[in-house]
Amino acid sequence: MSKLIYNPKFRAWFIQGCVLVILLTLLGTGVYNTVQNLGKAGITTGFGFLNETAGFDISLKLIPYSRASTYGRAFMVGLLNTLLVSGIGILVATILGFLIGVARLSSNWLISLIAAVYIEIIRNIPLLLQILFWYIAILNPLPRPRHAMNLMDTFFLCNRGLIVPSPIYESGIIATLIALGTAIVASIFLVRWAGKHQNKTGKQFPAYWTSLGLLIGLPLMVLALTGFPISWEIPVFKGFNFRGGLTMLPEFIALCLALSLYTAAFIGENVRAGIMAVDNGQWEAALALGHRLGATLRLVIIPQAMRVIIPPLTSQHLTLVKNSSLAVVIGYPDIIHVFAGTTLNQTGQAVEIIAVTMLVYLTTSLSISYVMNWYNRKTSAMGAGS
Amino acid sequence: MHEHTVTKKWNPLPDQPPPVRDFGLSGWLRKNLFSSVGNTLLTFIGITIVWLTVPPFIQWAVINAAWLGDSRSACDHLLEGEKAGACWIFIKVRLGMFMYGFYPDPERWRINFSLFLLALGGLPILTTSLLSENSGRAMYLVAGTVICIFFFGPIPGSVAALFLAGPFLLSLIPLTGKIPLRAWDWIFLFAVYPVIAWFLFVGDIFGLPYVDTHQWGGMFLTLVIAGIGIATSLPIGILLALGRRDSMPVIKTLCICFIELIRGVPLISVLFMASVMLPLLLPEGTHFDKLLRALIGVALFYAAYMAEVVRGGLAAIPKGQYEAAQALGWGYWKMMGLIILPQALRLVIPGIVNTFLGLFKDTTLVAVIGLMDMLGIVKAALADTEWLGFPKEAYIFAALTYWVFCFSMSRYSMSLEKRFQVNRR
Numbered sequence: 001m002s003k004l005i006y007n008p009k010f011r012a013w014f015i016q017g018c019v020l021v022i023l024l025t026l027l028g029t030g031v032y033n034t035v036q037n038l039g040k041a042g043i044t045t046g047f048g049f050l051n052e053t054a055g056f057d058i059s060l061k062l063i064p065y066s067r068a069s070t071y072g073r074a075f076m077v078g079l080l081n082t083l084l085v086s087g088i089g090i091l092v093a094t095i096l097g098f099l100i101g102v103a104r105l106s107s108n109w110l111i112s113l114i115a116a117v118y119i120e121i122i123r124n125i126p127l128l129l130q131i132l133f134w135y136i137a138i139l140n141p142l143p144r145p146r147h148a149m150n151l152m153d154t155f156f157l158c159n160r161g162l163i164v165p166s167p168i169y170e171s172g173i174i175a176t177l178i179a180l181g182t183a184i185v186a187s188i189f190l191v192r193w194a195g196k197h198q199n200k201t202g203k204q205f206p207a208y209w210t211s212l213g214l215l216i217g218l219p220l221m222v223l224a225l226t227g228f229p230i231s232w233e234i235p236v237f238k239g240f241n242f243r244g245g246l247t248m249l250p251e252f253i254a255l256c257l258a259l260s261l262y263t264a265a266f267i268g269e270n271v272r273a274g275i276m277a278v279d280n281g282q283w284e285a286a287l288a289l290g291h292r293l294g295a296t297l298r299l300v301i302i303p304q305a306m307r308v309i310i311p312p313l314t315s316q317h318l319t320l321v322k323n324s325s326l327a328v329v330i331g332y333p334d335i336i337h338v339f340a341g342t343t344l345n346q347t348g349q350a351v352e353i354i355a356v357t358m359l360v361y362l363t364t365s366l367s368i369s370y371v372m373n374w375y376n377r378k379t380s381a382m383g384a385g386s
Numbered sequence: 387m388h389e390h391t392v393t394k395k396w397n398p399l400p401d402q403p404p405p406v407r408d409f410g411l412s413g414w415l416r417k418n419l420f421s422s423v424g425n426t427l428l429t430f431i432g433i434t435i436v437w438l439t440v441p442p443f444i445q446w447a448v449i450n451a452a453w454l455g456d457s458r459s460a461c462d463h464l465l466e467g468e469k470a471g472a473c474w475i476f477i478k479v480r481l482g483m484f485m486y487g488f489y490p491d492p493e494r495w496r497i498n499f500s501l502f503l504l505a506l507g508g509l510p511i512l513t514t515s516l517l518s519e520n521s522g523r524a525m526y527l528v529a530g531t532v533i534c535i536f537f538f539g540p541i542p543g544s545v546a547a548l549f550l551a552g553p554f555l556l557s558l559i560p561l562t563g564k565i566p567l568r569a570w571d572w573i574f575l576f577a578v579y580p581v582i583a584w585f586l587f588v589g590d591i592f593g594l595p596y597v598d599t600h601q602w603g604g605m606f607l608t609l610v611i612a613g614i615g616i617a618t619s620l621p622i623g624i625l626l627a628l629g630r631r632d633s634m635p636v637i638k639t640l641c642i643c644f645i646e647l648i649r650g651v652p653l654i655s656v657l658f659m660a661s662v663m664l665p666l667l668l669p670e671g672t673h674f675d676k677l678l679r680a681l682i683g684v685a686l687f688y689a690a691y692m693a694e695v696v697r698g699g700l701a702a703i704p705k706g707q708y709e710a711a712q713a714l715g716w717g718y719w720k721m722m723g724l725i726i727l728p729q730a731l732r733l734v735i736p737g738i739v740n741t742f743l744g745l746f747k748d749t750t751l752v753a754v755i756g757l758m759d760m761l762g763i764v765k766a767a768l769a770d771t772e773w774l775g776f777p778k779e780a781y782i783f784a785a786l787t788y789w790v791f792c793f794s795m796s797r798y799s800m801s802l803e804k805r806f807q808v809n810r811r
Contacts (some may be wrong), residue, residue, distance in 0.1 A: 015637075016634050033666065034667055036669075071695070108418065108425050111429070121789070124792035125792070126761070127747070128751060128761060129750060129761060129785055133778075137780075137781050145389055256731060322651070322652035323652065324653065325652040326654065327752060329753070336655065344662065350662045354659050358647075358655050361650060362651060
């Protein structure tokens, strides 16, 4: 018997068996209690509730939705709102973050100081506080629609949000869209051809400038030829509120602002670390070969810096998506607010709803990290192979 | 050297001073702000940014602001127009609430006292040199006790004296002196202090009146959640990290699943789960404190992040260290506790402090499930009809408080990094 205790294999299996038994017992008790509690509250488990009528309205919807829609539809609306705010946040935060990271490394003392102050202030204040600050302290006290801040009679800022002209497309717009698509495809081919051409003949072709001209010029030309089949609906103040135009809710603005400003500070630090990780000799070597500053950056420094920047950048993007759940605090109708908040309160289906919500975030996180890992593998394969 | 020598030593002329434009103030300006056309342009952009932000803010926050008085009427003229300014009177009036929440006024000394005790107990651990010597420690003990008696009275003073003298005396007695003073410091801070603090906060013992957890709030509650979160998430995280690298497949899988699941979802959903699902999982009628639920959520969430940080440190320890420990015939826990973990944790101190920082900032989320932490209290104070219209002041004050904590923590982590000479790449 005592020999058995000192047998590592037996011990390993014994410990694992114990852990499993304890875990299963806990799980069993939890499930039993849950079933009991739900039964007493008169709640039937299952996903049938998704087909029931929701009966509440949502202030921001990208797909048609009304009180008569189902909970399933409300879930979709919430999910799209989460994706919308995350997408915009990621885009703005990345651009701003790169600017700040470069500014932090600038040889200009003042610019570098401003970037440093920005990073140190923003990073050390909780995101939730920043969201509430923008929403309650800045956007809420704005004047009422009647006294809205007015920019050229087309943009209005008031406590109902930012009201901008909305585009109205007429039938001819399809030609412009086709032109844009053609321009994109053409530029991709152009850049590829230019690369091959340079490899073969050593001659450079200004592919980037040409494709930029193509991307802007072609759609514009078609737009002009078809007689500008697009018009703008200018918001007008009537009665108590604005008519027409596109309203950006204050919740949406506050959330976008706070998320992108906050994440940009972190991305800025990642970018700085990435650029600093490139050895100084790389600069010197590239300049010694006669490359100009732009080419040095584009061909030597940025590709190497990106390899260091991408992994932390990915995790910042993931954090942003998860942080967008703070929307619930100011009532932006994201998935947590619509689904884990209102729907849960109305139906009481806690287990299903929490599980689905977590699954959504898990899937988003895993897919973003999968895409970024793929990119990471691709870029590091181009390197020295270390 | 003498005049009659034929060969004359060549004497260079004295060095000329560098051109005026290369040193002094103008040189500095030229080098750092106006070295090229582009740089000059950037400087002007920078000046514009500073000009647009700093003077208006100072005008609002300092020059126009109301500092004196204690009633709303002193702030009426500040709300709008040219003379708009900050009403710091609002903060002054509500300061007690922001700091202690709804903790009864006469009992607030208990919080101050326990924080003071924490500072007294923590100082010898945070600093290295002076306080580890016997004479320095004895002086520290006397000084701490005297200050405590002066501020809080004789009974708290004697508690403080016992708390401070404990590790010191135990390290001098032969039987318990085998464990060094530093270890006793840690033991007291992590085992004895929580008990004292718990009795002080809750009361209902030694003649202290009972204070329910729903009366806790403000910065006090934030610190309680952050403190308990930090103290529990690190040990759980270490266990999870060890489990993840373990050879036992069941334990390894469980740890990986837990870590990846938690890291993939936002803290809010974990808190929602803790507040909605926990009551469902327990038998009907079990009362479960709201604060405890939030604490479990925060601790488990951050344990997963901590596990990943610790795993990074474990991965950096060479295999030879394990083999050497095993060759000595040491068991798993002895090997981990005395050889591997001390090295691994030391490597990842910056990461650990960063995770603590994240935890501290994320304690604000407990406001979502209805706890009155600093942010929750600020929101509640803004709803006061007598003081409508000063959200900026309240949030800027809260932001400043959080900022001071986080900034000093991050600076401390940098100094630790330097002390341990950790080279990141």
